[in-house]
Structures are given as C-alpha cells and as structure tokens.
Amino acid sequence: MLKSAFTSIFNAGNNWRIRRNEQRNFLLYASAFVGLVAGLAAVLLKYLVHLMEDVSHNMASHLFHILYIFLPAVGVLLTVLYQHLINRDKIEKGIGSVLGNIKRNRSNIALNNIYSHLITSSLTVGFGGSSGLEAPIVCTGAAIGSNTGRFFRLSPFEKTVLLASGAAAGIAAVFNSPIAGVLFAIEILIGEISIPTFIPLLIASATGVVVAKVLYSQQLFHLVTEGWMMRALPFYVILGLLSGVMCIYIAKVGGYLEKGILKKQNRYVRAVAGGLVLGLIILVFPPLLGEGYHYLQAILDGHIDALKDQSLFTSWLEHPTAMIVFIAGLILLKIVAAGITIGAGGNGGTFAPSMFTGAFLGLFVAFTVNQTGLLHLNTSNFIAVGMAGAISGVLHAPLTAIFLIAEITGGYVLFIPLMIVSAISYMISMAYNPHNMYWHHLVTEKDIHPDADHTMLDAISLESVINTEYTPVKATMALTELFKVIAGSTANIFPVLNDNDELQGVVLLDDVRRYMFDDGHNQKLTVADAMMIPPAVVDERDKVTKVMNLFDVYDVWHLPVVANGRFKGFISKSRLFVRYREVMVQQQRDTDIFGLREG
Structure with a gap:
C-alpha cells in the first residue's frame, strides 16, 4: 500500500514537472542537485578518511609503534569483510566500471555504489592503504547522477550527462578545481563536447566546489610556485620524457597488480597477506603510507627533511646521493604499493598514486640538478609540472592535467611548462598504448570500445x-x-x-x-x-x-x-x-x- 501511494505521488509530480518545465531546463536543475549531493559526498569522504586515520594512529601510538606495519592489513581486511558480508560483492570498483556502464548498461549504476565507495575507500586509505580517493569519489558521483536520472526516468543520454556531472562535481570538490572537474568528465567519461552538455557539467562542478568550500575549507595541498625560467626549459623537456616512460611503467605494473594478487588463495588470505607486504614496504618507505599528500605538502613547504621522518635510514639520508636514491625508490614503489592495495581487495584508485609519482619525479629532476651546483631549479615548479605530466600520460587527459595544476597553483605562470610536459608525456604514452589505463582493460578484456562507431x-x-x-x-x-x-x-x-x-x-x-x-x-x-x-x-x-x-x-x-x-x-x-x-x-x-x- 505504501509503495503504491509513493508511486502515485511520484508519477503525479513527474507529470507536473514535464508539463511545467522544458526537459532542457530540468536537466540543468538536476545537474545542480547532483553537484550538491556529490559535493556533500566528497566532504563526507574526507571526514571519514580523517576519522579512520585518527583511529588507526591512536591504535598504533597507544600500543606499539611497530603496529603501523599491520594497519594496512587491517584496513584492507575490513574493506573485504564489508564487501563480502554486507555489500555482497555488489560494489563496482574503479573508473573503468563507470565507463563500462556508460557503454553497455545505458549509464545505469547500482544504487549501493552511492555509499559503498565512501565506506570501503575510507577504511582502505584511512588505515594506510597506498591508494587514492579520487576514483572512489568519481564512482560515487557517477552513481549519484545515474540514479537521479533513473529516479526521474530520463533517457540514457540524459543519464550519461548527469553521471558525468556527478563525477565532475566529485573531482572538483576534492581538488577545489571546477574547470578540471569539467574537463575530466569530458576527456575521460564522455569523450566529446557540446555546449548543451558543457553547461550541466559546469553547474554541477561549480556547485560541488561551493559545497566543499562551505563545509570543508581545507585544501588538499597548497602549491607555491614562481614564474619559470628559460634556462630551465631543457629540464622540463627531460621531465616530459621521463614522465612518458614513467606512465608506461605505471600502466604496466599498476594494471597487472590491480587484477589481483595471490589469486589461488581466498579473499581473506589475499587481504591479510597483501596488507602485510604493503606494511613492510611502508616500513622502509614511510611516505607511501596512505595517499602521501602529507609528505608532498611538507616538501612543497620547503621541508624535504620530512622524508626522513619515521624512516629506518634517517642518518643515511643526510647524504644527498642517498636522498636521490630514496626519492627514486618512492617513484618506482608508489604504484607497486597502490597495485598491492587494490589487488589485495582494498578500494582506491591510481589517480592519486599517479600524481604522487609525478610529483616525486619532478622533485627527483630538480633535486638532482640542484645538487650539481650548475643551475638552481625551483623545486615546487617541477613538482607541480611533474604531477601534470603523470596525469596527462596515465589518463590520456592533457587538458585535465594542465588546468588541474593551474587551478591548484592559483594561476597560470607555469602554463608553458605544463603544456610542454603534458604534451610530451601524452605522446609517449599514446605511442605505447592508444588507450588509457581504464579503457585498456575494457578493450582488451571486455571488448568495450570508446569510439562512437563501436x-x-x-x-x-x-x-x-x-x-x-x-x-x-x-x-x-x-x-x-x-x-x-x-x-x-x-x-x-x-x-x-x-x-x-x-x-x-x-x-x-x-x-x-x-x-x-x-x-x-x-x-x-x-x-x-x-x-x-x-x-x-x-x-x-x-x-x-x-x-x-x-x-x-x-x-x-x-x-x-x-x-x-x-x-x-x-x-x-x-x-x-x-x-x-x-x-x-x-x-x-x-x-x-x-x-x-x-x-
């Protein structure tokens, strides 16, 4: 009886809406709603992660410091327990699943994906899992948009627009970057642009940023950059070349590990074993704990000695050569740690690990050159540009990379280096694989193609x-x-x-x-x-x-x-x-x- 009454009320309201509003206008209203909810979801995810971090750190500090190496296993195990016993394996992880639903499922995403990613990713990352929150918030925002379209019985095309709007709002709210959110939705999810599609994305993205600013004013990290020098241009080219090679490495290693580790073992053995291996890696390389943005912000503030904190090699890292080797180790192992986290059953993405790797690649180039004494490079500039190179090559999204870093830095003083490094990295990555990490999996394993003809x-x-x-x-x-x-x-x-x-x-x-x-x-x-x-x-x-x-x-x-x-x-x-x-x-x-x- 209650269900019948609800259906009658909904049908009456929907009929009124159709009579009173043009479909074009309603899509704009719906995109604002989706942006609002996605922004709230992004804020909630940040709070949940910080809560889990406080819980896990209190557990370790009140017992034994060495317990830090067990925390990732706890987080992955709790994630697997939730997925198996509560969610019943209905969660669809990764941005690739969103693309698959767009192409094969008429942009329909299961309702549980609205909240499941918030819970599982906060458990994984909050307890030290070395992955990112960007993919979970994209999946959450996409699920919000898809289910809003389903509720109002919209067409598949409209659902796709709202799905992309939710994803754009999620990215925008996380990074405080509305334009980057829009470009991410266009380059990764939709693949084409038209003004009528662009407007809902703008509205959703702007709404998500406003919500995030009101409820959570703290930025992900602050970049203080200066104008670039002409004499540094050859080193930006070198950074672009290294970024392209690194992106191929990320796609190869990350894609392999994310498919799963210890496949012959049951899920709980995989979770514990993978978590313990991850904990041992973090014991040697502490900056790999969680997203790693805390260490990145410290370096941007000029405190490179923060890399020595909690390290087993504090005295050894006093030597510049040892520090260079340590930074190179972080570059190579971040995607390994992320792949183990996801492959063991945790929930997260490679967006943040790619940014982390690109940032430390930029640090590697600048720090190494500065040690020679021949030229002084601005470390913050190279860190920022390195992040853009990584995003451009891994996601095959150069516009997203350029504008994301431009918005984070609060200006366009680095626009030329951003363009150079992003373009070089993109071309090298494209030469190796015509599809980004998400599409490569769909094309090779599920025969789902990104182009319109297919x-x-x-x-x-x-x-x-x-x-x-x-x-x-x-x-x-x-x-x-x-x-x-x-x-x-x-x-x-x-x-x-x-x-x-x-x-x-x-x-x-x-x-x-x-x-x-x-x-x-x-x-x-x-x-x-x-x-x-x-x-x-x-x-x-x-x-x-x-x-x-x-x-x-x-x-x-x-x-x-x-x-x-x-x-x-x-x-x-x-x-x-x-x-x-x-x-x-x-x-x-x-x-x-x-x-x-x-x-």
Missing part, C-alpha cells in the same frame, strides 16, 4: 539483422533443379545444407548464371559443382562490431550465420548499414527531443 554498432542486436527467409538446397541436387528454385525466388544467395541443417557451402546467383545457358554440360552437374565455401561464418553470439570487421576484411556482401552448429540465416552488409543508420538517427532524435543538441 558504441552504435554494439547497440544493434545481431538477431535484428539476420535474414531467416531463405531457400535451402542440398549438395546432391541437380543443377537443373536449382534453376527452377532460382526462378521461383528473389534471393541471390542460397545455403547448401545437409540433413542436420549444417552449412556445407553457399551458392551465389552470379556463379550459377554461366551454367544456365550451357545445355551441353549442366545436365550432369549438381549443386556441389557450383557452390563455394564462405570466407567466414558468423556465430549468433558474435558482436556486430566483429561482423562489420569480417565484411571489411573479406570484401563480401553476405555472410552465413550459425547457431549451435546449425544454419540460421544470412546477414547482408546493406541491411547492417540500414540498421546502423536507424540507430544513428534514433540517437540524434533522442538528443533533439531532450534539447541537448546545439541550435
């Missing part, structure tokens, strides 16, 4: 383009009998089947014509003499993208389709083109109806 082709059901109206013939049939079949049919291709309806070959009308006027020989010929083996056979479970590729490779206009070994029908290239055009027109019509197209 998306529209995947929207076509293979069943809808199979022509099941055919006239079968047998290989033993006399050719003269085949002529009679052709005379009574409009088809120009005929399947040759055996008694079990299994395909033996096909007969093309063009191939038979030459026999029709040769009365001297065709009396003794059978269908087997005129049939051909098709260059490829389509399985009914194949994707339309694969079928289109077969048409292109073999340059044919018809392909036979089989189901469980039995012939089912033909797919024609022309019919597939017609269906493709219908899908494209329908998508454009949806855009026009909901007021999301320019003009």
Whole structure:
C-alpha cells in the first residue's frame, strides 16, 4: 500500500514537472542537485578518511609503534569483510566500471555504489592503504547522477550527462578545481563536447566546489610556485620524457597488480597477506603510507627533511646521493604499493598514486640538478609540472592535467611548462598504448570500445539483422533443379545444407548464371559443382562490431550465420548499414527531443 501511494505521488509530480518545465531546463536543475549531493559526498569522504586515520594512529601510538606495519592489513581486511558480508560483492570498483556502464548498461549504476565507495575507500586509505580517493569519489558521483536520472526516468543520454556531472562535481570538490572537474568528465567519461552538455557539467562542478568550500575549507595541498625560467626549459623537456616512460611503467605494473594478487588463495588470505607486504614496504618507505599528500605538502613547504621522518635510514639520508636514491625508490614503489592495495581487495584508485609519482619525479629532476651546483631549479615548479605530466600520460587527459595544476597553483605562470610536459608525456604514452589505463582493460578484456562507431554498432542486436527467409538446397541436387528454385525466388544467395541443417557451402546467383545457358554440360552437374565455401561464418553470439570487421576484411556482401552448429540465416552488409543508420538517427532524435543538441 505504501509503495503504491509513493508511486502515485511520484508519477503525479513527474507529470507536473514535464508539463511545467522544458526537459532542457530540468536537466540543468538536476545537474545542480547532483553537484550538491556529490559535493556533500566528497566532504563526507574526507571526514571519514580523517576519522579512520585518527583511529588507526591512536591504535598504533597507544600500543606499539611497530603496529603501523599491520594497519594496512587491517584496513584492507575490513574493506573485504564489508564487501563480502554486507555489500555482497555488489560494489563496482574503479573508473573503468563507470565507463563500462556508460557503454553497455545505458549509464545505469547500482544504487549501493552511492555509499559503498565512501565506506570501503575510507577504511582502505584511512588505515594506510597506498591508494587514492579520487576514483572512489568519481564512482560515487557517477552513481549519484545515474540514479537521479533513473529516479526521474530520463533517457540514457540524459543519464550519461548527469553521471558525468556527478563525477565532475566529485573531482572538483576534492581538488577545489571546477574547470578540471569539467574537463575530466569530458576527456575521460564522455569523450566529446557540446555546449548543451558543457553547461550541466559546469553547474554541477561549480556547485560541488561551493559545497566543499562551505563545509570543508581545507585544501588538499597548497602549491607555491614562481614564474619559470628559460634556462630551465631543457629540464622540463627531460621531465616530459621521463614522465612518458614513467606512465608506461605505471600502466604496466599498476594494471597487472590491480587484477589481483595471490589469486589461488581466498579473499581473506589475499587481504591479510597483501596488507602485510604493503606494511613492510611502508616500513622502509614511510611516505607511501596512505595517499602521501602529507609528505608532498611538507616538501612543497620547503621541508624535504620530512622524508626522513619515521624512516629506518634517517642518518643515511643526510647524504644527498642517498636522498636521490630514496626519492627514486618512492617513484618506482608508489604504484607497486597502490597495485598491492587494490589487488589485495582494498578500494582506491591510481589517480592519486599517479600524481604522487609525478610529483616525486619532478622533485627527483630538480633535486638532482640542484645538487650539481650548475643551475638552481625551483623545486615546487617541477613538482607541480611533474604531477601534470603523470596525469596527462596515465589518463590520456592533457587538458585535465594542465588546468588541474593551474587551478591548484592559483594561476597560470607555469602554463608553458605544463603544456610542454603534458604534451610530451601524452605522446609517449599514446605511442605505447592508444588507450588509457581504464579503457585498456575494457578493450582488451571486455571488448568495450570508446569510439562512437563501436558504441552504435554494439547497440544493434545481431538477431535484428539476420535474414531467416531463405531457400535451402542440398549438395546432391541437380543443377537443373536449382534453376527452377532460382526462378521461383528473389534471393541471390542460397545455403547448401545437409540433413542436420549444417552449412556445407553457399551458392551465389552470379556463379550459377554461366551454367544456365550451357545445355551441353549442366545436365550432369549438381549443386556441389557450383557452390563455394564462405570466407567466414558468423556465430549468433558474435558482436556486430566483429561482423562489420569480417565484411571489411573479406570484401563480401553476405555472410552465413550459425547457431549451435546449425544454419540460421544470412546477414547482408546493406541491411547492417540500414540498421546502423536507424540507430544513428534514433540517437540524434533522442538528443533533439531532450534539447541537448546545439541550435
């Protein structure tokens, strides 16, 4: 009864909304709401992480300092317990899952993802897991936008806009960077830009930042940068080259470890073992604890000696050469620590570890050059630009990288170095892999592609383009009998089947014509003499993208389709083109109806 009453009230309100508001205007209101909720979620996540950090540090300080090495295992284990026993493994981790839902699930994301990421990522990172909070807040914001669209029964296109708006608001609220949030949504999630899509993203992103500023004024970190010098330009180029190579390393190592460690063991053994290995790594390299932004801020404030805190090698690190080696170790091991954290069952992302790695790569270049005494480089500048190089190469998002660091630094004095390093890193990373870390996994393992053609082709059901109206013939049939079949049919291709309806070959009308006027020989010929083996056979479970590729490779206009070994029908290239055009027109019509197209 209560559910029925709620449904009636919702339907009445929704009908009023449709009558009173244009769909274009409603999308703007909805994006503001999504930005508000996503901003609140970002603030809540920050508070939860700080709460967990206080709890974990109090546990260690009141017992034994050495317990710090066990804290990551506790955090990962609690995360796994929640995911398994409470969430029932319904959480969808990683930005790749958001992209997959956009492409394959009409931008629908399960409701539990609104709160599950907040809980699990705060447990993981709060207890020292070496991963980032940016991916969880993107997933949370995307889930908020998706479920807002589902609640108001919006179209898939509108849900995608609100999903991207939630993600943009989350990133904007975390970094206090509204433009970077918008560009992140465009470069990573949507892949294209139009003014009507851009406006909801701006509204959501700005709303998220306002909420975060009101409720949580503390910035992630403060960058104090100066204008760059021309004589430092060659070293920015070197930083760009190193960033590109490093991004390939991050994609390779991080992608491998995130798939899971100790796969033959149960989830709890993986969580404890992975957490303990992580704790031992952190024991040697303390800055790898958590996100690592605390150490990064200390360095930006000019306190590089903060790297010696809680280190086993405090006296050893007094020597500049040893410090250079230590920084290089942090660069190489941060993504390893992040991969172990996620692969063991923790929740987090590679966004923050990539920024951390890029920052310390910039520190490595500046600190090393400064030790030579030949030139003094501004360490803060190189740290900032190094972060941009990492984001650009790992995410394949140069605009996001440039504007994120520009907004964090509060100005555009580093714009030229940011552009140079981001461009070089992006080009090197693209040369190695045309897809970023998120898309690489989807393309190689799930056959989900980012381009629009693949998306529209995947929207076509293979069943809808199979022509099941055919006239079968047998290989033993006399050719003269085949002529009679052709005379009574409009088809120009005929399947040759055996008694079990299994395909033996096909007969093309063009191939038979030459026999029709040769009365001297065709009396003794059978269908087997005129049939051909098709260059490829389509399985009914194949994707339309694969079928289109077969048409292109073999340059044919018809392909036979089989189901469980039995012939089912033909797919024609022309019919597939017609269906493709219908899908494209329908998508454009949806855009026009909901007021999301320019003009």
